[in-house]
Amino acid sequence: MQQFDYIIVGQGIAGSLLAYQLIKADKQVLILNDETLPTSSAVAGGIFNPITGKNLDKTWLADTLFPFFKAFSLSLEKETHTSFYHETNLFRPYANEQQRKHFLKLTDEYDLDRYIRLVKPEAYSEIENPLGGLYTSSAGWVDVPVMLEALKQFFLQKATYQPEKFDYQALEISKNSVAYKGFKAAKIVFCEGYYASQNPYFKWLPFNPAKGETLIATIDNYSIKEIVNQGSWIIPLGDQQFRFGSTYIWNQLDWQTTDESKEAISSKIDKFLKLPYQIIDQQAGIRPTTKDRRPFLGNHPAYANVYVFNGLGTKGVSLAPYFAQEMLFFLEKQKDLMPESNIQRFYSLYSL
Ligand SMILES: Cc1cc2nc3c(=O)[nH]c(=O)nc-3n(C[C@H](O)[C@H](O)[C@H](O)COP(=O)(O)OP(=O)(O)OC[C@H]3O[C@@H](n4cnc5c(N)ncnc54)[C@H](O)[C@@H]3O)c2cc1C
Incomplete structure (x- = not known):
């Protein structure tokens, strides 16, 4: 059986940025992505904008998210020799x-x-x-398909990338690992965007797509x-x-x-x-919008090695880099997740 540290399901913005940060932290990653499905990332306007709405509301965490997101995007552009970050204002x-x-x-x-x-x-x-x-x-747009294609090429060189539909029935979960077909990993993270509604482990989360x-x-x-x-x-x-x-x-x-x-x-x-x-x-x-408009990050209430990174909603582009790092620190450094993003806030909705 081929061994990995992580299986990541989905190569939209969420799965891509998490897989990228895990690989940069020297983790062995297997990415499984169904390329036949239409996705939110493929059609996103990609706008990032710190001040929105009728009342000029400052985007949640704008002062933290935007500098992080810009530095991350410029560094990724350099590494992948692509151009996708357009600060047009x-x-x-x-x-x-x-x-x-x-x-x-x-x-x-x-x-x-x-x-x-x-x-x-x-x-x-x-x-x-x-x-x-x-x-x-500090506003503009990201060409999301260009960014994701660059990351796919990066994964093809540095990780194992398989274009395939994840079959939930084939997942075997044991105390310290998960097994899926011919693969074994310490942990699995689901990043399927809207399709989480078909995921038996996380469909109970209060999405509002x-x-x-x-x-x-x-x-x-x-x-x-x-x-x-x-x-x-x-x-x-x-x-x-x-x-x-x-x-x-x-x-x-x-x-x-x-x-x-x-x-x-x-x-x-x-x-x-x-x-x-x-x-x-x-x-x-x-x-993949959520009822309380905050992302879904965290650990399954019953399975210690099953995780989710989803719920990026209308602002996936500016949220994903920072929250992928939050997820990395949570997975690898046992750092607590921000309570507003941790799915623990909904554990009461889960029943076996
Ligand atoms: C019209 C529109 C405009 C938008 N405009 C903006 C904008 O201007 N700015 C902004 O920040 N955000 C915008 N968004 C939101 C943004 O698109 C999302 O926040 C983001 O793309 C969500 O990314 P994701 O990775 O969670 O999901 P997705 O992009 O949907 O990716 C999910 C991935 O999981 C894969 N997958 C699912 N199920 C399986 C399975 N069983 N096996 C294997 N793979 C699987 C899919 O193939 C896909 O690759 C817009 C969205 C839409 C629809």
Whole structure:
């Protein structure tokens, strides 16, 4: 039997970043990933943004997550000779006078100077912004498919990577190890995103999955480098291609694109984009969001060597590097997990 320290199930953002950090810590890792499944990571807008929402809320742990995430991404780019981290920053035109006043009041009240700067009216000619808007720094987007492909190539060189569907029935758990087909490992970590709903060990966790769709479009003569966000967003992807997004749907959890979502996104974009565009693609995915909007990290309540790293929700890109490290320290250094992310908070929901 081939021996490993860890089996990781899933090579989305969660599984990839955890496997990477374990390999960097000199652990022997086997990655099992079903490449035939559609995934959330493959369609993510990849936006990272420290200040979000109608009330300019600072993202949970922003002051810790964002510097960590940036340093991690730049170092991974260097190591893999790829480019996926795009710090473009973000522009939010005020939708109306009421919103302008509301935002100005919030920027005065909260200490947001580190992230926010006010932009004068008419700063951008391709979009409606008669009142000006807010410019957020430390924001941008990650090209998630490029990052994950680079990590897959890294795994093919440094670890054992198998493109296969994990069969839960074939897992044998004993006191100090797990066995799966011809493989044996000290520990197994499940990172299947939305598909955790089919995992007999972790399907009891309170997920609240949200389907989302995005559009890919071309726009001639659009030169704005920042992400623009006003209800819907436009990300400049390069080569005159742009991603528009996104929708949130909780009651129809499938991976199909719909005309309703296309219309919902386009109608919001039409409100502020002055230029014509052509939609060339549409994508759908299911975010592994959780009821309390915090990730799921930790140990199975009944099996000491079975773990989960999931629940990255709407912010997988900025959460994953930091929480993969939290998971590494928990697994290897017995460091306590942050209570807000530890699945111990839901142990009362588990029954054998
Ligand atoms: C439309 C949309 C827009 C988004 N925009 C953003 C954004 O702008 N910014 C942001 O930070 N986040 C965004 N997200 C969220 C982000 O995509 C997720 O947080 C993140 O991708 C989740 O990663 P994951 O690894 O947990 O899951 P996934 O990416 O779904 O990966 C799970 C992996 O597990 C594998 N797997 C599952 N079951 C098995 C099995 N039985 N055997 C083997 N392999 C298995 C799958 O094949 C897959 O590779 C968006 C999501 C959507 C849908």
